[in-house]
Amino acid sequence: MPIRAVAYISEAGPAVAGDPLGLRSGKLDDLVDDAARFNRNAGVTGVLLFDGARFLQHMEGPEDGLSVAYSRVLGATSHTGLIELQRGRVGNRRLPFWPMRWLPTQPEQLKSLARADWSGFAQRTGDDAPTETAMDVLARLVEPYAVAA
Numbered sequence: 001m002p003i004r005a006v007a008y009i010s011e012a013g014p015a016v017a018g019d020p021l022g023l024r025s026g027k028l029d030d031l032v033d034d035a036a037r038f039n040r041n042a043g044v045t046g047v048l049l050f051d052g053a054r055f056l057q058h059m060e061g062p063e064d065g066l067s068v069a070y071s072r073v074l075g076a077t078s079h080t081g082l083i084e085l086q087r088g089r090v091g092n093r094r095l096p097f098w099p100m101r102w103l104p105t106q107p108e109q110l111k112s113l114a115r116a117d118w119s120g121f122a123q124r125t126g127d128d129a130p131t132e133t134a135m136d137v138l139a140r141l142v143e144p145y146a147v148a149a
Contacts, residue, residue, distance in 0.1 A: 001062050003060055011079060012079055013077060013078045018053070032102045042065030044066055045059070045100075052107070085118045097142075
């Protein structure tokens with residue numbers, strides 16, 4: 001079954017904005033727990049990075065499950081100003097660890113990732129690659145947490 005992916009960035013809504021660790025209100029945990037329950041049934045995996053003001057999310061899974069999960073994202077009131085960075089087919093899952101998990105990140109890291117090359121969800125192999133792709137940066141940010149998964 002072909003795997004598809006989507007990545008986007010958006011502005012956090014007032015319920016979670018300004019809370020980079022997501023600890024004050026618990027709203028971010030509630031949102032992600034709900035998404036994880038849905039995604040588990042839909043066969044979707046992914047990660048949501050949060051810098052206290054912005055989200056960057058990467059989701060992947062079978063076309064039908066991803067389509068419904070992404071429709072939920074598009075209709076969510078927890079964020080605004082969604083900008084899709086890339087959507088398309090991927091050879092295999094890059095983030096198979098969680099149905100959904102959020103990770104704190106620094107604003108500079110999120111900005112760098114949003115501006116990276118998302119073309120085709122490419123990931124470079126080897127140390128001789130001239131520039132890091134978005135998937136390289138994302139993998140580097142997620143790796144410390146994935147080991148603990």
